[in-house]
Amino acid sequence: MRVGLVALSGVRVANPALAELGVTLPQFVSRGEVVASLPSLSLTTLAAVTPPEVDLQYIEVGDVEAGNKLSTDFDLVAFSSYTAQAYEMYEIADRFRQSGVPVVIGGLHASQVPAEAKEHADAVCIGEGEQLWPRVLQDFARDGVSGLAPFYREDAPGTYDLRTAPAPRFDLLLDRPYNRITVQTSRGCPLDCEFCGASRLYGPKYRQKTPEQALSELAEVQRLWGANAFVELADDNSFANPAWTRRFLEGLSSLQLRWFTETDLSIADDANLLRSLYRTGCRQVLIGLESPRSANLDGLDRANWKYKRRDQYKDSITRIQDHGVAVNGCFVVGNDGDDEGVFEEIRDFVDDCDLLETQVTILTPFPGTRLYQRLEAEGRLLYDRFWDRCTLFDVVFEPKKMTAEALAEGHMQLMREIYDDARTRRRRRHYIDIIKQLEPAADGNDQGAS
Amino acid sequence: MNTQVAGRITGIIHSITKVPTDKLGADVDLRAELAIDSLSGLQIIAAVEKEFAIIVPDDQLGDYFTIRQIVQMVDKLCAEGAAGTTAEQGE
Numbered sequence: 001m002r003v004g005l006v007a008l009s010g011v012r013v014a015n016p017a018l019a020e021l022g023v024t025l026p027q028f029v030s031r032g033e034v035v036a037s038l039p040s041l042s043l044t045t046l047a048a049v050t051p052p053e054v055d056l057q058y059i060e061v062g063d064v065e066a067g068n069k070l071s072t073d074f075d076l077v078a079f080s081s082y083t084a085q086a087y088e089m090y091e092i093a094d095r096f097r098q099s100g101v102p103v104v105i106g107g108l109h110a111s112q113v114p115a116e117a118k119e120h121a122d123a124v125c126i127g128e129g130e131q132l133w134p135r136v137l138q139d140f141a142r143d144g145v146s147g148l149a150p151f152y153r154e155d156a157p158g159t160y161d162l163r164t165a166p167a168p169r170f171d172l173l174l175d176r177p178y179n180r181i182t183v184q185t186s187r188g189c190p191l192d193c194e195f196c197g198a199s200r201l202y203g204p205k206y207r208q209k210t211p212e213q214a215l216s217e218l219a220e221v222q223r224l225w226g227a228n229a230f231v232e233l234a235d236d237n238s239f240a241n242p243a244w245t246r247r248f249l250e251g252l253s254s255l256q257l258r259w260f261t262e263t264d265l266s267i268a269d270d271a272n273l274l275r276s277l278y279r280t281g282c283r284q285v286l287i288g289l290e291s292p293r294s295a296n297l298d299g300l301d302r303a304n305w306k307y308k309r310r311d312q313y314k315d316s317i318t319r320i321q322d323h324g325v326a327v328n329g330c331f332v333v334g335n336d337g338d339d340e341g342v343f344e345e346i347r348d349f350v351d352d353c354d355l356l357e358t359q360v361t362i363l364t365p366f367p368g369t370r371l372y373q374r375l376e377a378e379g380r381l382l383y384d385r386f387w388d389r390c391t392l393f394d395v396v397f398e399p400k401k402m403t404a405e406a407l408a409e410g411h412m413q414l415m416r417e418i419y420d421d422a423r424t425r426r427r428r429r430h431y432i433d434i435i436k437q438l439e440p441a442a443d444g445n446d447q448g449a450s
Numbered sequence: 451m452n453t454q455v456a457g458r459i460t461g462i463i464h465s466i467t468k469v470p471t472d473k474l475g476a477d478v479d480l481r482a483e484l485a486i487d488s489l490s491g492l493q494i495i496a497a498v499e500k501e502f503a504i505i506v507p508d509d510q511l512g513d514y515f516t517i518r519q520i521v522q523m524v525d526k527l528c529a530e531g532a533a534g535t536t537a538e539q540g541e
Contacts, residue, residue: 177485178485179485179487180487226468226470227468227469227470228467228468228469228484228486230485230487230490256468258467258468258487258490283487283489283490283493284489326489421509424512425508425509425511426508428492428508428511428512429508429511431489431492431496432492432495432496432499432511433496435492435493435496435497436496436499436500439496439497439500
């Protein structure tokens with residue numbers, strides 16, 4: 001049986017003015033380039049639970065044109081994409097089906113709108129793939145396309161035990177130009193923020209691979225890509241479990257990797273953890289700060305954790321960065337508490353905290369989220385069909401305290417200011433000065449932060 | 451190119467990025483060809499500043515893509531530093 005695993009790669013921006021602006025702001029575009037070139041962890045994971053007798057091909061396509069040039073010499077093709085690329089995925093899937101190749105669609109988007117995905121597929125997987133994909137293959141091997149169920153669902157969504165998960169087939173990614181290789185150590189997040197799509201798929205239960213599993217995958221990445229591999233941990237929060245974190249970092253020190261992950265500001269409370277992060281090669285953490293305005297944080301997550309933490313934002317950022325770990329602070333604009341003054345407020349906050357990297361996205365109602373349901377109920381969605389605008393950089397709803405046009409223009413102006421030459425220079429110099437303080441002096445005495 | 455300076459810079463880059471030294475040719479584009487990320491690039495500049503006791507002007511921090519360019523920058527800043535010291539001593 002010959003099976004194709006097809007991922008839609010790249011980032012999308014519908015607003016042509018913002019796409020044009022991105023070209024002129026090198027630091028703004030650099031994170032986009034990294035994200036655009038990340039491999040599909042979901043499909044390499046499916047590959048790992050595919051029986052060895054199946055002839056697998058892992059394929060990435062950047063757009064419909066490339067997708068329509070793909071060979072149709074497959075018995076079965078499986079797709080995964082994010083929401084912004086869903087229409088493109090459907091178009092390519094339709095072509096395969098017209099050519100007589102059965103199609104299976106899964107992933108974050110399809111799991112939220114399975115009936116929509118089913119219009120372009122013979123079967124849709126709803127939920128995490130490790131348990132569903134082997135059933136798809138079994139049914140297909142036995143009875144062909146007629147053996148496929150229209151929908152495959154998990155018996156108990158959000159409970160798959162990651163400790164039993166096989167390592168993704170990293171070997172399928174060799175000889176491709178990735179800036180970073182992704183490794184996942186955990187799924188699920190108890191915060192369940194209103195806008196979060198991943199929380200809908202993975203659920204509130206925080207599940208982790210064992211530290212040994214995660215370290216084994218990292219060692220495999222290093223074996224395949226060499227000592228200079230740069231790893232991105234594809235977690236929503238890698239460090240929610242302190243005991244796990246300690247064991248993981250102890251093991252990581254021997255690998256000498258350079259890595260990046262996502263976490264929350266609580267890491268600032270643990271100086272030992274911060275020292276370990278730097279020593280083990282963690283160079284940046286992405287943290288969802290969401291907004292400098294307390295009112296926007298109030299009620300955002302179920303425990304109101306971010307709201308309670310707001311007063312410590314600046315001190316926490318400073319402590320983390322002073323240990324050599326850059327904070328990529330993420331903000332969302334377009335919240336109901338945002339008027340046109342919020343853009344200036346974010347810019348000033350970023351300056352005041354000396355944030356070494358900043359990401360500002362526009363509030364986006366992804367399908368299945370509580371935010372989508374609320375905005376739909378309030379009649380504030382601007383389009384009937386807008387998945388291609390769910391890019392995080394396009395406005396798809398009517399904001400409460402400004403116009404949609406003001407939100408789009410305010411976001412662009414904020415990008416221009418945050419990534420202007422003077423601020424970029426200042427950020428670079430700040431990071432260099434921190435690193436010079438941390439690195440051992442020529443006589444071997446470590447004068448690092450403590 | 452100043453080979454002694456180049457050797458020290460190659461050692462710094464290897465120590466930070468773990469890229470094997472045989473891949474660190476003088477004209478290899480560190481970002482495009484070796485995928486060295488921007489933060490590692492700044493770490494390299496920090497180590498170079500410390501190693502050669504120089505300060506790279508802030509408006510040039512993103513200008514260096516190859517070892518040859520870094521060597522030229524170090525040579526220039528060291529020469530300027532030496533000239534400045536001589537001038538101060540002569541005053």
